[in-house]
Amino acid sequence: MTIEAPASVVMAVIADFEAYPQWASGVRSAEVLQARDGGLAERVRFTLDAGVIKDSYVLAYTWQGDEQVRWELAERGTAVSELSGAYRLDQAGDATNVTYELAVGLAIPMIGMLKRRAEKTIIDTALKGLRNRVQQTVGESGESR
Numbered sequence: 001m002t003i004e005a006p007a008s009v010v011m012a013v014i015a016d017f018e019a020y021p022q023w024a025s026g027v028r029s030a031e032v033l034q035a036r037d038g039g040l041a042e043r044v045r046f047t048l049d050a051g052v053i054k055d056s057y058v059l060a061y062t063w064q065g066d067e068q069v070r071w072e073l074a075e076r077g078t079a080v081s082e083l084s085g086a087y088r089l090d091q092a093g094d095a096t097n098v099t100y101e102l103a104v105g106l107a108i109p110m111i112g113m114l115k116r117r118a119e120k121t122i123i124d125t126a127l128k129g130l131r132n133r134v135q136q137t138v139g140e141s142g143e144s145r
Contacts, residue, residue, distance in 0.1 A: 001127045001131060002092065002095050002098070003131045003135075004094065004095050005094075005134045005137075005138050006091065006094070007066040007090075007091045010066075010089055011065075011066040011069070012137075013130060013134050013137055014087055015040055017032055017044050018031075020046075023133040024129050025125040026050035026051075026122075027046060030045070031045045040061070043058055043074055044059050044061065045058045046058075048077075054079070056077050057073060057075055057076055057077035058075035059073060059074060060072050068087065068088045079107055081106060083104055083105070085100070086101045088101070098130065100123055100127050102123055102126075104122070
């Protein structure tokens with residue numbers, strides 16, 4: 001997905017975990033448990049309510065400037081047994097190309113077709129929610145696109 005904003009603005013929205021419940025569908029809360037110098041989160045506890053899946057888990061983050069952030073499951077929940085992914089950002093003029101990667105494993109059995117549909121919904125929601133939040137942030141700050 002292409003977002004009409006610089007990579008630094010997109011990454012700042014990604015790094016603002018406390019705001020996730022405002023734009024990331026299903027996220028009820030996101031609490032930074034540990035941050036590194038400079039304020040970027042290293043461990044974040046999420047509380048999720050995504051219909052049939054209600055859970056709380058901790059993700060560990062690895063940051064690479066404004067180009068990439070990766071995460072791995074640090075503490076599993078009752079439903080989420082595996083979770084890893086990344087946002088990769090590529091500056092393209094005044095815009096940013098965003099690639100979202102996600103792998104999810106559930107402790108509860110789910111038919112393959114339903115799991116794939118759920119993963120597609122999560123990815124679509126994450127990208128569209130991120131784009132909308134960045135556009136809202138750019139609009140509020142008056143920063144040019």
